[in-house]
Amino acid sequence: MSKKLLLILFICLLGCDTKKAQKQTIATQMQFIKAVKQKGPVAYRDPFGAISPDGKLFAYSDRKQILVQQVVGGATFELEKHGTFVITLNWLPNSQHLVTYEIGGERKFWYIYDLKTKQGTPLWPAKNNFIDESKSINLERADVRDLTWSLDGKRVAGLSKKNGKTQLWLLDENGDNEKIVVEKDLIESIQWNPSSNSFAGIVEENKNRFIQLNLEDTNSEKIKVD
Secondary structure (H helix, E strand, C coil): CCCCCEEEEEEEHHHCCCHHHHHCCHHHCEEEEEEEECCCCCHHHCCCEEECCCCCEEEEEECCEEEEEECCCCCCEECCCCCCEEEEEEECCCCCEEEEEEECCCCCCEEEEECCCCEEEECCCCCCEEEEHHHCEEEEHHHCEEEEECCCCCEEEEEEEECCEEEEEEEECCCCCCEEEEEECCEEEEEECCCCCCEEEEEEECCEEEEECCCCCCCCCEEEEC
16 A cells, blocks of 8 residues: 655644734644645655745645645635646745746746636746856756745745755846855755845754854854754
8 A cells, every 4th residue: 555645734823914813822823724645655746835925825736736725714726737747836925826846847847826817827938047157157947946035025035056055046026137145055945034135044054954044144043953
């Protein structure tokens, strides 16, 4: 019998910008949202989910499907398929658009979906390469991943791996004016800080992992991850 992996997702209601969240007590701050079965042992089949910034919607991948449901009640609807495997997905700050990284089809990789039309189109279709001449790095669009938008929607951060290092890229909302702002042995799970002026993430130093609260500031606070 094949093993099944259940992805159990919870939402911390106190972390959402909703009136309901503000009224929750500490004892009831966690709410079960969805269980999704893994469709096979291969990593790219892992289901992936994310809560919208306004805390109202939950989107998740199921191999080649992208499904969206309300956090509390309401029907589930499916977004347009491209015949590709959805590896990651992330919300834009307006809670009306999703960005995904998809493999197995045309070399578009990044798609943006409009929840109103349920249609998806390539993100920044004219952008074929990300270039930082100061570091002599030229990457194909597929090589910059983990895109995440600042809370004001004006800037985008992403990660790449080159020459045994991880690069943290900073771009504008159109995917232009790209530059590498941080390079370390390992960077993972980048998140914009509420100010939209800096970002936190997981870094590795001397085989130990830390949450660094400002990746651009080498002196910023680091919290060891056990």
